Amino acid sequence: MDPPPPVALDRAERNVVVLLVDNGLVSAGWHDYLADLVRAVSAGSGNWLLPFALTPHFARIPAVAHVDVVDLHTTPDGLREQIFLNHLTHRVCRQIGGSAPVRVFISYASRDGGDIAREVSRHLRTETDVDDFLDAHHLAGGDPFAEILDAAVAGCALLAVNTDSYSSRVWCQREFLGAKRAAMPMVVLDAITNRSARAFPYLGNVPTVRWHGDSRTVLDQLLGALLMETLTHRYFPLRVAEMCAKHGVVPPPHLLARPPELLTLLDLPRIAGGGALVDLLYPDPPLGTEETQLLRKIEGSLRALTPTMLFSM
Incomplete structure (x- = not known):
């Protein structure tokens, strides 16, 4: 197959060019096309090349010799799609929200959530390009832990490891409420094994992933949920501004990346x-x-709208 026309990078402010390197792409007939593509991507500050290796022969392509290539050809088939999506979503998050990696604050109850929290942290550090904040790694003796934790929560996506004792821990409640009131991306990892005496009522209204025995699978799914929440939080205000400008509508003064609640x-x-x-x-x-009527009962002057509702008025 002959190379396609050049990629039109001038049609968007930012571009992520995904390169799937298989055996066909390794052939010499593609080398000039790929060299031109890499030069074009490098010429724009809003562009990024994201290559994935589907073959062990990817190193034969001179154009990507200096680029970090995500190795998918040795990844088990059952994990390949999720890992691909995680890398792509993370890169898009970084393209629209700054170059720094997404950081995940791991909130857990030390009584029964420490093992899972450390496994999540270890996975993020060794298998992904996502950063993490775990108190055991980032706090030292004598540190003002309350100030450090509050500051970290306000700048991260938060993962709540919801074990049997999580809801009853004051510091877990503080971390979760702090992240929710700061409008941070949030995901709950449901790791309850027996019973929770009282479910913390504010754990709702965010995505939940179930912890189970196949930890590698659930860890990659968990990361995918965290990255999609982060992408929604970063992209939704930009999309609203674009849509409002196109339709000549004044944007509502309050934007939420998740549905409103009490x-x-x-x-x-x-x-x-x-x-x-x-x-x-x-x-x-x-x-x-039912939810809408409850919100209106508490505050009758509030109109909670979605883009579909706004642009159909």
């Missing part, structure tokens, strides 16, 4: 400076009737 109503007056509550926009799909 806790949202507590923080909206603070965000609005004590003024009247107005329109709030969150991603589709819309909330059900």
Whole structure:
């Protein structure tokens, strides 16, 4: 197969060019095309080349000799798709939210969540290009741990390792509430093995991944959920601004990357400076009737809208 036309990199502000290197691409007939592609990608500050190796012969391509290639050809088939998506999602997150890797704050109860938290941390450090924050690695004797933890929570995606004792731990509650009220990306890892005396009510309204025996599979799925939440939080405001400009609509003053909940109503007056509550926009799909009526009962002046609802008014 002959090489296709050059990639039109000028059609977007930022580009992630995914290169799937198989045996066909290794042939000499593609070398000039790939060299031109790499030069074009390197010429733009908003561009990034993301090559994946589907063959052990990828090193024969001179154009990618200086680029870190993600090795998929030795990855088990059952993990390949998720690992591919994780790398791609992470790169897009970094393209639109700064060059630094996404950082995951691991919140857990030391009584029964330490082993899982350390396994998650070890996976992030050894198998991915995502950063992590685990108190055992980032706190030393004499550190003002409350200040460090509060600052870390506000700048990370948060993973809550929800074990039997998680909901009853004051510090776990503080970390989770701090991240939620700071509107950070959040995912719950459901690792309850027996029973929880009282489920922490604010653990809801975020994605949940079930912990099970095939840890490598669930760890990659967990990372995928965290990265997709991060991408939603970073991209949704940009997409809203673009859509509003295209339709000549004034963007609502309050944007949420997840559906509103009762806790949202507590923080909206603070965000609005004590003024009247107005329109709030969150991603589709819309909330059900019961949830919407409950929110309106608490605050009748709030209109919780999705883009579909906003642009159909």
